[in-house]
Amino acid sequence: MALSRRDAMKFTGLAAVTVAASSGYAKGNEGGAKAASQSILLSPAPIPAAKGPRVVIVGAGPSGLTIAKYVKKANPKVDVVLMDKRSVFMSGFISNLVATGVLPLDFITHDFLEGARNGNYTFLQATAHEIDRTSKTVYTNEGIVKYDVLVLAPGIDYDYSKWTKGDIELETALRTKFPGAFIAGSETLTLKSKIENMEGGVFVQTVPGGNYRCLPGPYERSCLIADYMKRNKIKGKVVILDENPNITIKADGFHSAFEKLYKDYITYMPSTTITSIDPNKQKIVTELGEEIDFTDAALYSRVRGNKLLEIAGVAKDSVFNKGEANIDPFTYQVIGDKNVFCTGDVRPMGFSKSGNTANTEGKIVANNIVKYLAGTELSQKTWTSPLTVCYSAVAGDPMRAISVHAEYAYDETKKSFGFANAGTMEKWDGADGLAGGKGLVEWGKGLYRDFFN
Template identity: 90%
Template sequence: MALSRRDAMKFTGLAAVTAAASGYAKGNESPKSAAKGVLLSPAPIPAAKGPRVVIVGAGPSGLTIAKYVKKGNPNIDVVLMDKRSVFMSGFISNLVATGILPLEFITHDFLEGARNGNYTFLQATAHEIDRTAKVVYTNEGTVKYDVLVLAPGIDYDYSKWTNGDVELENTLKTKFPGAFIAGSETLSLKSKIENFEGGVFVQTVPGGNYRCLPGPYERSCLIADYMKRNKIKGKVVILDENPNITIKADGFHSAFEKLYKDYITYMPSSTITSIDPHKQKIVTELGEEIDFTDAALYSRVRGNKLLEIAGVAKDSVFNKAEANIDPFTYQVIGDLNVFCTGDVRPMGFSKSANTANTEARVVAANIVKYMGGQELSQKTWTSPHTTCYSAVESDPLRAISVNAGYAYDETKKSFGFANASTMEKWDSADGLAAGKGLIEWGNGLYRDFFN
């Protein structure tokens, strides 16, 4: 059947839209091909009233940068985007999962931060980034930027356990999530603990620089505490890929021995060679077989895959796809208009909320300087700071803590702890004070993000 003029015009218009929809590519290449379902019309946000900073990822790093760029120069237009509609923190979440604190404590409103910080929040998923045209492509439309900040957090790296078996990886994620990406995983862990009636609960600890170094050990203490106070006949088995507890070792070992001798079995240097999620059996490199009732299987981590999509990733020994940035300015090598922060940066700083928060203040100041025409260099670098509390008992709430800065070793060409100190006597007055400090520490971070 012949096409009418009107039908031909419709068809031509559709073809043009289809061609346009394929009109961008990854990284700094010219637009050529597009993923399906990405809108080319502008996202529904106000037009920029000045030079625009777009921040992808509204975790501790992104939230802090949005606030402090705007404070540093109110004339800069700031857009913060995240695929989530509600903020839920990973820090403090172990206390929520084990019933010590309510879910509301870690759940907050992105829009409150936008209102108080005078920036724009866009709930959207970034699919592609054209660094030549300076455009972020999202499911809500396009967003143009003058400076882009990538703070998308981590992805899990299951490759050592699954060897590319996608079905196995999906089963592990669904049945035994690591619960170190806040949200559904947090709720899943909370449900697992509340419904645990006895048996073996496995908590794994990955190798490399994973998110929240003390987190798996704190969680193990609090699950054991839950079993103890609810008279559940169970045991937490910690399968640690590392040869010893990675941080606050004296404090955690002391808690394992004095509080949870009948509830925690610590197994260092336990490299997992196979996991059967259906028979619920784990086999380690040493031939040990662990049958388990339930688990939080925390795999190794890597930078979020958005880095590879944006063309700003590099590989490292442990954590694939970290950002290829100048470690002193946080700018992408070869593209000074893109900054990468938080969990995706390659420096060996702690992948923790407090570190990301203090680091983000430095990055925000650098962005303001850069947009004001100043050149950034090693001389502009300031160390982030790590302050971290870990609960070991609920009643009374007792905790241990660490405080540390970082310094660059010119000889080794790497960063390390500087002026580090720990408080690991949880069974002292300091331990009780640290328990109170833990709650205030969390509230202090929330205030800085949202008020």
């Protein structure tokens, strides 16, 4: 019998599993190896049987970690399984301070199992490669996991298409040599190594358009790299190529830092569209014909939601929005499937794609899930706003930071969300800036405590 596409993906979703199974078989017994790999993929994952309604969360970032903890906290009878392909948590927020040597690597590195122990939920290190929403089954490299409610919080991926036009070799070179470093982990370590080995020249930091992860992040990083150059007497310059017409958030604070602290170290180029990048010659050409030769770079492309949304069939239909979840913006439930919630960076609402926003949003979604399991119908009336509190360092020694605090409100006329009760603190050059630096560190510690303790 011919296999359907869905069945084929279940059986062949992860080549690594097949290779592992095949290694125990002699040549000529490929059929036995295939059967073994299928058995692994279609057997239950090695976790205890559910003792209540099971909530499965795919993605252990700030949103997923928060949901796992607070669903279990609100109703201990709910069985919660949090899965992630990584074995160790490393945060994107505060990573610029780690990359520039202001804070140690262990500040942003944490143990998933600590969260599971303290939150009394199950952590499964596994990669989800197929989701069957009809049978409520997640297929992973560790086997299958059944759910009553599924949460998809897989985070972002990069969208290099504007730069590469489908050239996979070029995309691979950009990802490998000049990663954007806004997906924490190896990219963070690569950026840290680049900065530590910096001897001078031009470092290019790009800023994408759209609602990308951590709106102030590229500007903060530019300040901290310039600060590193200044402190270590490195003859270099940070060139910021910004798709946007101006700094997207905390503009006064960053512009002031560029001018007063880093006039000789930062060149800011707004409204810059890149038309080509040569990773070998290390040359960028812009729409206006400007040629920028660079010594090193963090090339931050536009972002999109993780491709798991398309695999699960919950992405929006249009090409432009394919990386966003097709959900009710007030309940976070997938249109046509209320048993699936999507949250964090993949949600389509224009909230900040930041760790703190995902954390506060996660508590809202956890509350929604517990209500839904109890039979409550969710609607616009049950919606509450997430909160964005974000600190950005403009200097590392001494640490100085600016900040923003905002909620969101829905505009019925425009049919969209916008800031509400927003306020910023953008004075970095006095006591406020020093207090902001201390506040940044405590803000980070507070988020980690909420995830893992």
